[in-house]
Amino acid sequence: HVQLQESGVGLVNPSETLSLTCTVSGGSTSSYYWSWIRQSPGKTLEWIGSIHSSGSTNYNPSLKSRVTISVDTSKKEVSLRLTSVTAADTAQYFCGRDAGQGWCDTWGQGTLVAVSS
Amino acid sequence: DIQMTQSPSSVSASVGDRVTITCRASQGIGTWLAWYQQTPGKAPKLLIYAASSLQSGVPSRFSGSGSGTDFTLTISSLQPEDFATYYCQQADSFPYTFGPGTKLEIK
Numbered sequence: 001h002v003q004l005q006e007s008g009v010g011l012v013n014p015s016e017t018l019s020l021t022c023t024v025s026g027g028s029t030s031s032y033y034w035s036w037i038r039q040s041p042g043k044t045l046e047w048i049g050s051i052h053s054s055g056s057t058n059y060n061p062s063l064k065s066r067v068t069i070s071v072d073t074s075k076k077e078v079s080l081r082l083t084s085v086t087a088a089d090t091a092q093y094f095c096g097r098d099a100g101q102g103w104c105d106t107w108g109q110g111t112l113v114a115v116s117s
Numbered sequence: 118d119i120q121m122t123q124s125p126s127s128v129s130a131s132v133g134d135r136v137t138i139t140c141r142a143s144q145g146i147g148t149w150l151a152w153y154q155q156t157p158g159k160a161p162k163l164l165i166y167a168a169s170s171l172q173s174g175v176p177s178r179f180s181g182s183g184s185g186t187d188f189t190l191t192i193s194s195l196q197p198e199d200f201a202t203y204y205c206q207q208a209d210s211f212p213y214t215f216g217p218g219t220k221l222e223i224k
Binding site for chain 2: 060094109
């Protein structure tokens with residue numbers, strides 16, 4: 001069965017760029033949407049954006065100016081870049097697989113990113 | 118953005134109890150609604166999609182209903198592993214949004 005694993009730097013300086021990768025194993029990235037969702041400590045979930053295996057993207061307008069999501073189907077990796085981070089971007093970041101209806105049926109375990117100098 | 122609200126924000130119940138959680142959307146979303154369960158330190162787990170469809174592998178004690186703006190998640194007979202936080206999510210329009218969560222605690 002498909003598994004997702006997030007990876008990336010866990011501590012980012014303010015104003016710098018957060019970069020995360022979601023590696024897909026046990027399945028293909030093709031024909032699915034891949035989402036990034038985050039959860040600030042003690043808070044609810046926030047949808048960051050998603051990408052189809054074809055490359056088409058949708059982003060949360062609240063983050064759109066700072067977010068880029070990309071997919072490398074040959075490596076089975078989905079990437080997230082978030083620029084100009086602040087403490088408000090400190091969160092657990094999850095990647096998820098969406099079959100096209102908007103909900104994620106498979107999630108990675110998440111990775112905690114702290115923004116601090 | 119579509120705002121999602123949930124009630125109650127927390128509930129205490131005992132093993133074997135029946136529990137219902139409500140989710141309301143700020144505008145009609147048809148049946149574009151999912152429910153997730155999250156335990157501390159873990160990723161959310163999809164329970165219900167399309168408002169009332171049970172995700173594969175999820176016990177049948179979980180059920181969902183509703184359409185438009187009002188939705189419910191019901192757990193028919195609580196088991197120890199069900200004590201967690203539950204979130205609803207609308208998938209009708211971008212940006213997708215989640216409810217604030219309902220924490221289900223042991224009485």
